[in-house]
Amino acid sequence: MADGISRLLLKAEDKNLWSVILHHADGRTTALPCVTPAEHLIAASEIDYRPYRREIQKLREQHPFFESCFEVSLDDFEDFVAEALLLPSMLQEVDPVGYFVLEQLLD
Known part of the structure; x- marks a missing residue:
């Protein structure tokens, strides 16, 4: 197929x-x-999602994209997107079905 x-x-x-x-x-x-x-x-x-959730929380708390400001730089935005797109790979082993679905949604 x-x-x-x-x-x-x-x-x-x-x-x-x-x-x-x-x-x-x-x-x-x-x-x-x-x-x-x-x-x-x-x-x-x-399924233990705690490590995945910790990484999402860390990204939200530490990434410059979420700082309070009037403008977001393109570099910060692109870096955030790149880091966010790497996170789902953490699910590949612990939740293959969830990873599969998320992979389709992010595509």
Whole structure:
């Protein structure tokens, strides 16, 4: 499926086991382990977003883009965008589905 369209798919192995398949626009595919819906829900509820949130908070508190001023320099804006676009990569290992969705939204 290298058609340039990203898809998040659910594949039923049987009535109790499901796998999440992340199909990227560039043709890459990632299949997450096949588990029950309850196990998917438990795994999702146990994701630790604290490091990601700390980095977002640090960016908001320390980046010059958020200083009170009448004008924002283009350099500060471009630097902020570059740093903000790097943050989602922190989710790639801990929340592959969240990272996949965020990657689509930021594209």
